[in-house]
């Protein structure tokens with residue numbers, strides 16, 4: 001670390017300008033990035049990290065730390081510089097390697113890569129939604145675990161967002177949610193710089209954001225200049241003392257602050273300032289160090305002046321946990337388990353077994369039964385639906401509703417806010433201690449797709465309950481009938497899609513989902529009834545965990561003449577077709593393939609044992625065929641649907657679109 005004496009007159013200013021200089025230098029070196037917002041927001045970040053956040057750079061995973069989310073993720077250098085200055089394990093060399101291969105300082109902050117980064121941000125609006133989810137998780141855990149004199153869960157969630165975040169619809173959804181549910185420990189800052197990429201916000205954005213948030217039930221304040229630390233401090237104090245409403249502090253800033261030619265312009269947003277402008281900006285800021293990436297020793301010392309106290313607070317929390325454990329041993333053990341992300345002993349036994357007497361049931365209905373059975377054993381399972389709880393069957397019957405008055409409730413009514421639900425679920429999962437699930441119709445997974453993608457990218461443990469999974473929903477018609485959605489979900493990396501074929505597979509699907517810690521799981525379920533599959537002499541439903549398995553080996557058990565592969569509601573159809581084709585003398589194997597992703601994780605030997613080489617395959621799934629290419633060779637066919645559906649009883653639709661036993665039998669005859 002080189003030192004530069006007398007770079008500015010005041011120590012606070014020196015600390016702030018160090019962030020500005022690092023942001024300029026890093027973007028300049030990378031020749032790409034966003035210097036403007038970090039230069040503008042440096043005073044706020046400095047104030048938060050040094051005076052307000054409850055955190056410990058020495059222990060970034062302290063469960064009761066405050067969470068901080070930079071929703072305008074393009075301002076990533078603000079975070080990297082602040083974390084570096086605070087003492088997180090981000091070296092100056094890493095800052096020099098901003099945006100380079102193998103660095104922990106990528107273009108946008110990525111959770112899991114860099115210490116102190118609570119969530120991956122970049123797609124605008126998502127971070128805001130994550131912050132709401134984190135605050136909801138904190139409120140829930142506090143309500144469940146805190147006892148008189150033992151506030152064991154007691155932290156704030158902070159976020160910064162920009163014009164872009166507030167223009168995105170998802171911020172409206174989650175702001176409305178946070179206001180309604182009284183998330184009083186959520187404190188946000190709106191970087192009101194009136195500039196986006198295209199130019200001034202005058203071009204397109206004249207909302208009165210302060211009034212908008214007031215209307216959502218937030219406590220709103222304004223600070224006229226981000227450089228006025230005293231006013232910021234006062235606003236933060238007021239926000240903290242407001243405990244029943246979330247807070248938004250609208251802060252006026254100047255993008256590219258300090259740059260003589262770029263400040264206040266869109267040119268400051270997303271490109272390097274240029275060597276000459278960096279030099280002139282530093283001069284204007286009173287920054288005299290000639291060398292790039294200079295970090296004055298006194299600035300580091302001043303940034304970290306509170307670190308001992310923060311480490312002490314962390315220790316104090318651990319001691320308070322011991323006291324809590326003495327007074328409430330059962331709760332403490334439970335909290336510890338949940339924070340570790342471990343499931344309770346014996347939880348799997350909760351899953352009911354289904355038999356022929358259960359009859360034909362829609363897989364959404366068996367999912368509701370399984371969820372309720374599991375919820376009784378797995379209290380960290382919390383969630384709900386985007387206003388379709390009666391259709392998605394996502395209600396935990398014995399649990400109260402999550403409300404502003406009762407954050408302990410496990411049934412979350414997300415409202416008609418699918419996108420918000422997806423972002424909130426990510427925030428809940430990122431917080432830890434709870435496993436969120438959320439339901440809607442499969443067709444509306446499109447509405448939350450950006451959040452599903454981020455759940456995949458961040459490897460988050462969330463469970464989607466997507467019902468009404470095909471043209472099989474019938475009369476609601478093509479607007480509600482998913483066609484391309486299964487394939488679309490299967491293309492998102494790290495997302496595990498499971499479309500179980502009967503009640504027994506549904507039980508196994510939930511088991512797999514709960515155990516899957518490294519990414520989201522989408523359960524894809526029918527509206528219509530599907531037959532119970534008798535497992536005598538057939539593959540066990542527990543084989544679902546392998547993604548695909550031999551359900552019915554057919555007449556020639558070792559080497560069939562034909563393999564039928566099906567998922568979900570089409571498994572029953574495949575079994576019927578098998579019977580018919582075998583009557584003609586050919587040996588047919590039926591493979592249930594509820595999950596491509598799980599199957600592709602199996603060994604090549606296992607895959608070949610299920611889908612033998614050189615045996616023709618006919619695939620049946622009431623969805624767009626495109627995602628099956630990985631399992632097809634010349635001569636194989638998919639019986640699916642590559643056009644929109646129609647409004648009619650589902651049996652008629654299956655007949656009209658040729659997803660029938662006859663069609664499978666006919667396809668079998670063509671080889």
Ligand SMILES: Cc1ncc(C[n+]2csc(CCOP(=O)(O)OP(=O)(O)O)c2C)c(N)n1
Nearest residue numbers: 037122123124162163164165195196197269
């Ligand atoms: C969903 C989404 N759409 C578009 C972008 C591309 N983008 C990145 S920053 C930005 C403008 C953001 O403006 P603002 O929030 O005011 O940031 P500032 O200009 O103050 O840095 C856009 C459109 C994005 N990151 N995410």
